[in-house]
Amino acid sequence: MNPALVPHAVLLSLALFVIGALGVFLRRNVITVFMSIELMLNAVNLAFVAFSRSWDRLDGQVLVFFVMTVAAAEAAVGLAIVLALHRHKDTLDVDAFSLLKG
Amino acid sequence: MDSVTAVLFYAASGLALLSAMAVVAQRSPVGSAFALIVTLCSLSVLYGLLGSPFIAVLQIVVYAGAIMVLFLFVLMLLNVKREEHQPEGRGVGLLAGGLALVFLLQVGAVVLASTLQPGSPAYDASTARMARLLFSPDYLYVFEATSILILSALVGAVVLARKEPR
Amino acid sequence: MEDPLLNQLPFLVLLLPLVGFAVLALFGDAIRDEETEARKSGGQGLAFRLRAEGTRGAMLIACVMAIGSFALAAWSVARLLALPADARFYQPSLTFDWISVAGFTVPMGLLLDPLSSVMILVVSGIGSLIHVYSVGYMGHDPERVRYFSYLNLFLFFMLLLVLGGSLPLMFVGWEGVGLCSYLLIGFWFKKESASAAGMKAFVVNRVGDAGLILGMILAFSALGSVDLLELRLGAEGLAPEAFGAFGPVTWVCLLLFVGACGKSAQIPLHVWLPDAMEGPTPVSALIHAATMVTAGVYLVSRLSPLFALSETALAVVAVVGTATALMAATIALVQTDIKKVLAYSTVSQLGYMFLACGVGAFWVAIFHLFTHAFFKALLFLGSGSVIHAMSGEQDMRQMGGLRSKIPWTYWTFLVGTLAIAGIPPLAGFYSKDAILLGAWGAHKPVLFGVGLATALLTAFYMSRLLFLTFFGRFRGSHEAEHHVHESPASMLVPLVVLALGSVVTGWGWERLHMGEALNLVLAHAEGHGAHPSWLPVLATLAAVVGIVAAWYAYVMSPEIPGRVSAAARGLQRVLEEKWGFDLAFDWFAARVVVGGSESALWKRFDAGLIDGTVNGLGRFVDAWGRATRGLQTGLLRGYALLIFGGAVLLLSYLLWIRPA
Numbered sequence: 001m002n003p004a005l006v007p008h009a010v011l012l013s014l015a016l017f018v019i020g021a022l023g024v025f026l027r028r029n030v031i032t033v034f035m036s037i038e039l040m041l042n043a044v045n046l047a048f049v050a051f052s053r054s055w056d057r058l059d060g061q062v063l064v065f066f067v068m069t070v071a072a073a074e075a076a077v078g079l080a081i082v083l084a085l086h087r088h089k090d091t092l093d094v095d096a097f098s099l100l101k102g
Numbered sequence: 103m104d105s106v107t108a109v110l111f112y113a114a115s116g117l118a119l120l121s122a123m124a125v126v127a128q129r130s131p132v133g134s135a136f137a138l139i140v141t142l143c144s145l146s147v148l149y150g151l152l153g154s155p156f157i158a159v160l161q162i163v164v165y166a167g168a169i170m171v172l173f174l175f176v177l178m179l180l181n182v183k184r185e186e187h188q189p190e191g192r193g194v195g196l197l198a199g200g201l202a203l204v205f206l207l208q209v210g211a212v213v214l215a216s217t218l219q220p221g222s223p224a225y226d227a228s229t230a231r232m233a234r235l236l237f238s239p240d241y242l243y244v245f246e247a248t249s250i251l252i253l254s255a256l257v258g259a260v261v262l263a264r265k266e267p268r
Numbered sequence: 269m270e271d272p273l274l275n276q277l278p279f280l281v282l283l284l285p286l287v288g289f290a291v292l293a294l295f296g297d298a299i300r301d302e303e304t305e306a307r308k309s310g311g312q313g314l315a316f317r318l319r320a321e322g323t324r325g326a327m328l329i330a331c332v333m334a335i336g337s338f339a340l341a342a343w344s345v346a347r348l349l350a351l352p353a354d355a356r357f358y359q360p361s362l363t364f365d366w367i368s369v370a371g372f373t374v375p376m377g378l379l380l381d382p383l384s385s386v387m388i389l390v391v392s393g394i395g396s397l398i399h400v401y402s403v404g405y406m407g408h409d410p411e412r413v414r415y416f417s418y419l420n421l422f423l424f425f426m427l428l429l430v431l432g433g434s435l436p437l438m439f440v441g442w443e444g445v446g447l448c449s450y451l452l453i454g455f456w457f458k459k460e461s462a463s464a465a466g467m468k469a470f471v472v473n474r475v476g477d478a479g480l481i482l483g484m485i486l487a488f489s490a491l492g493s494v495d496l497l498e499l500r501l502g503a504e505g506l507a508p509e510a511f512g513a514f515g516p517v518t519w520v521c522l523l524l525f526v527g528a529c530g531k532s533a534q535i536p537l538h539v540w541l542p543d544a545m546e547g548p549t550p551v552s553a554l555i556h557a558a559t560m561v562t563a564g565v566y567l568v569s570r571l572s573p574l575f576a577l578s579e580t581a582l583a584v585v586a587v588v589g590t591a592t593a594l595m596a597a598t599i600a601l602v603q604t605d606i607k608k609v610l611a612y613s614t615v616s617q618l619g620y621m622f623l624a625c626g627v628g629a630f631w632v633a634i635f636h637l638f639t640h641a642f643f644k645a646l647l648f649l650g651s652g653s654v655i656h657a658m659s660g661e662q663d664m665r666q667m668g669g670l671r672s673k674i675p676w677t678y679w680t681f682l683v684g685t686l687a688i689a690g691i692p693p694l695a696g697f698y699s700k701d702a703i704l705l706g707a708w709g710a711h712k713p714v715l716f717g718v719g720l721a722t723a724l725l726t727a728f729y730m731s732r733l734l735f736l737t738f739f740g741r742f743r744g745s746h747e748a749e750h751h752v753h754e755s756p757a758s759m760l761v762p763l764v765v766l767a768l769g770s771v772v773t774g775w776g777w778e779r780l781h782m783g784e785a786l787n788l789v790l791a792h793a794e795g796h797g798a799h800p801s802w803l804p805v806l807a808t809l810a811a812v813v814g815i816v817a818a819w820y821a822y823v824m825s826p827e828i829p830g831r832v833s834a835a836a837r838g839l840q841r842v843l844e845e846k847w848g849f850d851l852a853f854d855w856f857a858a859r860v861v862v863g864g865s866e867s868a869l870w871k872r873f874d875a876g877l878i879d880g881t882v883n884g885l886g887r888f889v890d891a892w893g894r895a896t897r898g899l900q901t902g903l904l905r906g907y908a909l910l911i912f913g914g915a916v917l918l919l920s921y922l923l924w925i926r927p928a
Contacts, residue, residue, distance in 0.1 A: 003220035005111055009152060010213050012115050016122050016141075018202045023126035024908050025198040031131050031177060033905070035138050038169070039122055042145055045157075053152045053221040058235050061227055064157050065236065068164050069248045073255035075169045079176045080262035086180055087265070098902030198909060205916050208923055 009050040016043035030082050030092045034075075041071050107151055114147040131182045135173050142166045153221075156229045271351060275360040277344040278378045278431055281337050281388060285423035288333030292326055292417035299326050300413055323413050327403050330416035334399040334423055338392035341427075345385040353788060357381035359433055359497075367436065372488065379433035379496055382785045386634060387430035387566055390641045391559050395423045397762035398554040401649055404758035405550050405656060415455060415548065422448035426559050430566060435484045435494040438567075442480065442531065445560045446473050452555060453547040465543040472540040476530015483523030490516035500573040514580065521574055521581035524567060525588075532564025532618045534592045539849050541615055545607040549652030552607060557614045557648050558641040565621040565637050569790055572630040576791035586626020590718050593619030595847055597725035601732070602833075602843045605662050606651045609733050613688070614644055616722060620703055623719060629706030631786040636703060639695035639773050643687040646766035647730075650681035653755045653763065654737060658748060664736040666744040673752045676760050678738050680767040685734045687770040689727035690811040692804070697811075698774030701804050702783075708803065720810055727814025735822040 020043060023036030045064045052060025082092070089096050117140065124137035142165045149158035236245055299322040306319035318325070348356050361377035368374075378384075399419060406412050425444025432438035446469075454466025488494050491502030503517055528534070533541035544556045555561070568575060568585060575581050596615035603609045617640050624633035655662055657674050671678045687694035690701070700723055707716040742749045754760070777783070821828045833840045845851060901907075 005108075005152065006218045006220055007213055007216075008111075008115070009148060010218070011210060012118065012148075014206065014209050014213065015119060018206050019119075019122045019126055021205075021912060022198060022202050025905055025912070026195065027126065029131050029182070031173065031182065032126075032128075032134050035125060035131075035134055035173065038165075039125060039138065039141065042142065042165070045161075046145060046148065049149050049152050049154050049157060051218075052154070052227075053225060054219045056219075056222050056225055058227060058232060061154055061157050061232060062235055062241055064154075065160065065232075066244065066248060068160060069252065072164060072169055073252050075172055076255050076259040077262065079172055080259040082176060083179070083263045092180070092182060094904050097904065101900060101902030194909070197913075201909070201913055201916050205912075205919070208916075208919055212923065 006050050006054045010047055013043045013047040013050065016040075016046065028093050028095060030085065030094050033094055034078055034082070038071065038075070041067060110147065111151050114144040114151070117141075118144040118148070132174070132177055135170060135177060138173075139166050139170050142170065153225045154227045156227060156232045271347055271358075274344060274347055274358045274380060277340055277347070278358075278360050278380050278388075279362075281340045281344065281392070282378075282424060282427050282431065284333045284337040284340065285420045285427065288330050288420035289417050289424060291329060292413055292420060296326065296413035296417055299323060300410075326413045327407070327416050330420050331396070331399045331403065333420055334392065334396040337423065337427070338389075338396045341388040341392045344380065345389060348380065348382075348385055353785065356785070357497075357789065361433070372494075374434050374436045374494065377433035377437070377495075378431040380431065381789050382782075383566075383570060383634065383789050384430050386638060386782070386786070388427055390638060391426045391430060392423065394558045394641055394645050394766075395419075395426070395554060397765055398550045398558075398645065398649070401553075401652070401759050401762040402548075402550045404756045405652055406548060407758075409548075411455070415452075418448055418451050418455070419551075419554070422452070422555060422560075426563075429563055433496055435487065435496070435499075438496075438570075439480065439484065442527075442563060443477065445555070445563065446470065446477070446531070449473075449544070449555050449560055452551040453544045455547055455551070459546070462546040465540075465546040469540040469544050472537050473530045476527045476537055479523045479526025479530070480528075483520055483527060486516065486523060487520045490520060496570060499571065503574050503577055515578075517574060518578040518580045521571070521578050522584060524571060525564075525581065525585055528564030528567050528622075529588065530564075531567075532561050532622070533615045534564070534588050534619060534622060535595065536849060538592060538596065538615050539846075539853060542608055542611040542846075545605070545611050549607065549648060549655060552611070553645045553648030553652065556611065557644040561614060561618060562621070562637045562641070565618065565625065565633050568622070568625045569630045569634055572625070572791040575625070575630075576628060582626050582628060584626075585622050586712070586715055589619045589622025589624075589626055590715050590722075591619070592616070593623060593722045594718050594725075595619075597722045597729065599843055599846050600729040601725065602840065604664055606654065606664050606667075606733065606737065607648070607662055609664075609729060610644070610647055610651060613647075613726065613730065616726065617644065617688070620700070620719070620722070623715060624703045624706055627706045627710035627712055627715065628792065629703070629710070630790040631783045631792060632699065632702040632706050634786055634790070635777060635783065636699035638777065639687070639699045639770070642766055642769035642773050643684045643694075643696060646680060646684040646763065646770055647688065649759070649763055649766065650677055650684060653677040653759055654681075656755050656759070657752045658744070659751055661744065661748065664733065666748070667737045667742070668740040668744075669738070669742045670752065671738040674754045676754060676763065680760075680763040681734065681738070683767040683770055685730045688730055689815060690723055690807055691815075692808055693771075693775055695770050695772070695774035697804075697808070698778060701807050704807055705799060705803055708800070720806065723807060724810040724814045727811040728818050731815045731818030732822055735818060739823050740826070 017040050020036045020039035023039065024033050027033050027036065045067055048060040048064045048067070052058060052064075085097060086092060121137045121140035121144065125134045125141060128134040128137060142161060146158045146161040146166070149155075149161060235241065302319050303322040306316060306322075311320075348358070358380040359377050360380065361375050364376060366374045366376050399416070402415070402419065406415050409415060422445060425441045425448060427441070429438055429441030429445060432441055450466045450470045453469050454463040457463045457466070484494060487499060491499055491506070493499055493502050506517065526537075530537045541556060541561065545552050547556070575585065593616045596612045596619060600609050600612035600616065603612060617636070621633040621636050621640070624630070624636060653674065654667070654670065654677060657670065657677070658667060661667070683694070687696040690697045704716060704719050704723075707719055742752075821832075842848070
């Protein structure tokens with residue numbers, strides 16, 4: 001196998017993570033923010049798989065498995081929350097939900 | 103053989119990168135969702151190339167198949183319009199961009215400076231081995247705990263999404 | 269030779285009363301309510317009978333558990349005795365550690381050897397008899413199920429105390445019996461004096477327990493173990509200077525003896541025991557005469573190899589024990605409450621046991637503990653029978669002439685009195701003679717003299733009790749006289765069994781050479797010298813003189829006591845005030861502790877320093893919150909950005925600054 005693949009996969013993971021983070025910071029739509037978070041999770045998964053390959057251990061992949069499980073649970077609850085929010089405020093703008101302002 | 107792998111790898115990487123940018127840059131949430139599906143699928147290809155067939159299939163089934171469908175459902179249910187264009191304050195954009203750049207450079211430097219092993223050719227991540235590890239005492243309890251997590255997420259989602267009786 | 273069964277039997281001995289307690293405690297209220305319900309609605313058939321007799325069933329369960337525990341205890345002791353003498357100790361243990369922290373390990377292990385054998389036989393045997401007796405005595409109390417659940421719980425903790433293989437495990441039992449004692453003294457908690465007595469017992473015992481805990485800690489740090497067997501090895505491995513007059517061994521012994529003083533009611537912590545008589549009489553017999561209060565004697569004997577290494581500790585034990593024996597005996601002379609006399613008698617006899625420990629005759633202390641358990645339980649149960657006959661009256665001035673009306677109680681009580689007075693060949697004679705011999709053989713003539721005087725006093729006040737209660741004319745009201753009746757069989761059978769025990773245990777002990785068996789595990793002085801033949805004669809003579817004097821003063825010419833007390837008013841006052849211990853404690857607690865707490869601790873320390881600190885912290889947090897609330901924008905993405913910024917800063921620190 002090409003020895004450069006693993007570091008390049010890690011670099012790609014880094015790039016995807018930063019793109020996802022920027023999405024979280026700059027987008028207003030709750031659902032888009034949510035998707036950006038999924039993107040960040042996937043970036044981390046890619047890093048896990050790459051390291052798992054590099055160190056010849058399966059534990060990284062097991063972690064990916066668990067991340068996916070948690071992501072599924074999170075998506076279900078998160079989207080339910082989005083539905084509830086939308087019902088209350090009739091908008092999906094993140095900045096509209098600022099009840100915790102000090 | 104090796105060169106085919108390399109071509110596929112970089113092609114999928116590029117596709118993932120472009121579609122990820124599209125996810126963030128799109129104005130239309132539905133467009134973002136489709137772009138994200140493309141990202142997820144190209145990541146699945148990368149997993150396959152990195153020798154993890156189980157995760158690759160799981161990626162398609164769980165992420166692209168289940169989670170993203172859920173997203174599209176909600177988008178259609180709420181009939182989400184394009185995001186109204188409300189330019190961010192310059193300061194926030196600059197700050198976010200600056201931080202992201204610093205982060206990118208620092209971590210990138212670390213990755214480039216490190217000497218990552220390419221991994222042995224005999225790497226075996228078959229589903230059978232995965233299952234054996236997953237059900238070994240190391241992970242069995244965590245695995246069982248995730249089932250409880252999913253169950254409570256299920257109940258929680260139902261409770262949250264239900265219309266409150268007036 | 270190994271007997272694998274002995275690694276399990278002791279746990280079963282413990283388990284039975286615990287199960288009984290669990291069943292009664294969990295279902296007690298339900299059983300009682302069902303019974304009330306069923307009795308009210310009426311009915312027939314088996315199901316109804318079961319419901320309507322629920323509390324009787326509960327009492328039966330408690331008795332069966334106690335007797336079963338005794339049977340198992342007897343079986344294990346029999347198996348133990350079948351082994352050769354040097355193999356007679358077992359350390360049955362559950363396979364896990366109770367505590368395991370940094371070199372400090374306490375296994376869930378018991379210890380079965382001749383000493384604990386004697387103790388479990390006494391505890392479960394007397395305990396069973398008192399369970400049976402209680403069916404008659406407490407059978408009509410509305411809270412009888414609760415009573416029996418406590419009794420079973422007490423049995424469990426007491427057995428744990430004597431079977432525990434290490435100080436901490438023993439301590440669990442020690443505290444457990446203290447708890448049960450508190451619960452049972454205050455059993456009739458609606459009576460104010462009863463709940464006050466319960467609290468007094470609890471608080472005074474805490475003082476002793478503080479000593480016990482400190483002793484355990486010191487034992488671990490100085491001797492390196494809390495295991496009962498290893499403690500001795502640890503002590504023997506110490507440098508010679510550790511055995512000085514106030515070396516660590518002495519301190520361990522003295523601190524543990526403080527604990528023993530609390531539980532076994534020795535000066536100055538004896539004040540709780542007489543008040544403990546507020547509890548039901550069978551409880552006084554079981555807990556406050558036969559078993560729990562002897563735990564201190566057991567503790568000192570169990571650690572006798574340690575005590576034997578310290579002359580100072582032994583001297584303290586002997587002096588405290590002897591002083592307590594004499595003091596309590598003098599107080600018993602003037603008490604008019606039948607149970608109070610017995611209570612002070614118990615304190616006095618416990619002092620006797622510590623006297624034996626203090627002169628190095630530990631097996632004799634256990635011997636006296638053994639015989640005392642029988643005759644004192646007998647006397648208490650007999651007094652319970654008298655109180656039962658008198659419909660709750662406890663004042664001996666209201667009694668008299670009961671001999672012919674309750675003959676069974678009288679005859680068994682007579683046996684008990686003669687036994688405690690030390691008339692041969694009853695049990696008390698043997699053990700008292702052995703104690704006096706121990707004091708004489710250890711060349712302690714003063715202790716011997718005080719012991720002999722106490723024996724005389726014991727015979728006197730016990731005979732006074734007997735004569736005032738059973739002889740002469742009835743002094744109570746006509747109505748009360750008409751009401752006097754003999755107790756039911758469930759109460760008389762234990763009396764008879766205990767009376768037989770009071771007759772034969774002393775002789776039986778000697779015949780079975782129990783002393784030699786115990787000496788394998790207890791420290792003992794070598795070569796006591798010959799048994800002077802005048803000693804038993806002298807001891808008997810003291811007892812006879814005491815009895816005859818009481819006969820003369822209370823039966824022949826009953827005007828003598830009044831004349832004597834008129835002549836010695838000062839002494840009478842001192843004795844009636846119990847040498848002033850309660851007054852002193854009152855003064856100390858009310859003035860010094862409460863006053864000091866109020867002016868120094870509460871007003872200065874608590875209100876000033878503690879409250880000031882807490883309020884100051886509150887003000888600081890408040891001000892800080894006001895200053896930083898602006899950061900809390902409520903905007904989600906702002907928070908995300910802050911987190912990310914923090915992460916980047918942390919990363920920069922890790923990459924560029926730290927590894928330098």
